[in-house]
Amino acid sequence: DQQVKQNSPSLSVQEGRISILNCDYTNSMFDYFLWYKKYPAEGPTFLISISSIKDKNEDGRFTVFLNKSAKHLSLHIVPSQPGDSAVYFCAASVGRILTGGGNKLTFGTGTQLKVEL
Amino acid sequence: DTAVSQTPKYLVTQMGNDKSIKCEQNLGHDTMYWYKQDSKKFLKIMFSYNNKELIINETVPNRFSPKSPDKAHLNLHINSLELGDSAVYFCASSLGLAGGLGNTGELFFGEGSRLTVL
Numbered sequence: 001d002q003q004v005k006q007n008s009p010s011l012s013v014q015e016g017r018i019s020i021l022n023c024d025y026t027n028s029m030f031d032y033f034l035w036y037k038k039y040p041a042e043g044p045t046f047l048i049s050i051s052s053i054k055d056k057n058e059d060g061r062f063t064v065f066l067n068k069s070a071k072h073l074s075l076h077i078v079p080s081q082p083g084d085s086a087v088y089f090c091a092a093s094v095g096r097i098l099t100g101g102g103n104k105l106t107f108g109t110g111t112q113l114k115v116e117l
Numbered sequence: 118d119t120a121v122s123q124t125p126k127y128l129v130t131q132m133g134n135d136k137s138i139k140c141e142q143n144l145g146h147d148t149m150y151w152y153k154q155d156s157k158k159f160l161k162i163m164f165s166y167n168n169k170e171l172i173i174n175e176t177v178p179n180r181f182s183p184k185s186p187d188k189a190h191l192n193l194h195i196n197s198l199e200l201g202d203s204a205v206y207f208c209a210s211s212l213g214l215a216g217g218l219g220n221t222g223e224l225f226f227g228e229g230s231r232l233t234v235l
Contacts, residue, residue: 002159034223043121043207043226044160089160104173105224107152107160 003027006108019077023090030092038087080115123227137194140208149191152207205229
């Protein structure tokens with residue numbers, strides 16, 4: 001049962017344009033969401049997060065939007081740069097608000113972003 | 118300085134063998150994890166230790182045994198390796214458990230250990 005889904009395995013965007021990566025989830029108990037970026041032969045690295053009490057969080061070129069009613073979140077990268085080419089994982093956890101969730105992150109399968117010159 | 122380091126990075130072995138993957142973190146974190154990324158790229162938690170105590174134990178065959186000698190180390194031992202164990206195993210650490218002010222819930226991952234069982 002895949003509770004976090006990234007239905008697009010790959011995305012190709014031109015440099016300077018906006019990249020939009022999507023993520024859907026099924027577990028309504030998730031209250032904290034994170035995006036990780038992964039380069040080949042490296043471990044995932046944290047990018048940005050959002051709590052379920054917000055609908056938007058911004059950090060430089062990266063913005064995450066959360067639509068709780070649709071159980072959907074998205075990561076916007078603008079402008080996209082060649083160095084953004086990587087696999088992006090969406091992750092979610094239960095208990096951020098209530099505490100005691102234990103940092104058990106449930107990951108999606110990732111979207112390979114390629115930013116072309 | 119590598120924050121979360123795992124050894125070996127690559128491991129090729131025969132079915133039936135026993136192998137270990139070691140993990141060490143120098144971040145002062147008190148929670149460590151093992152994640153498995155299978156051939157479908159699905160990154161799934163296996164175990165989590167907080168202050169050397171097992172707090173998360175997902176449905177994993179008992180051939181997999183984690184051991185945490187101290188807060189900075191979490192090793193993974195696998196007995197009687199099977200073909201289906203071939204995957205990339207990621208160690209990670211975090212500061213405390215989820216929740217609480219100032220804790221982003223962020224995990225710091227190692228570079229991964231690619232295990233190939235022939």
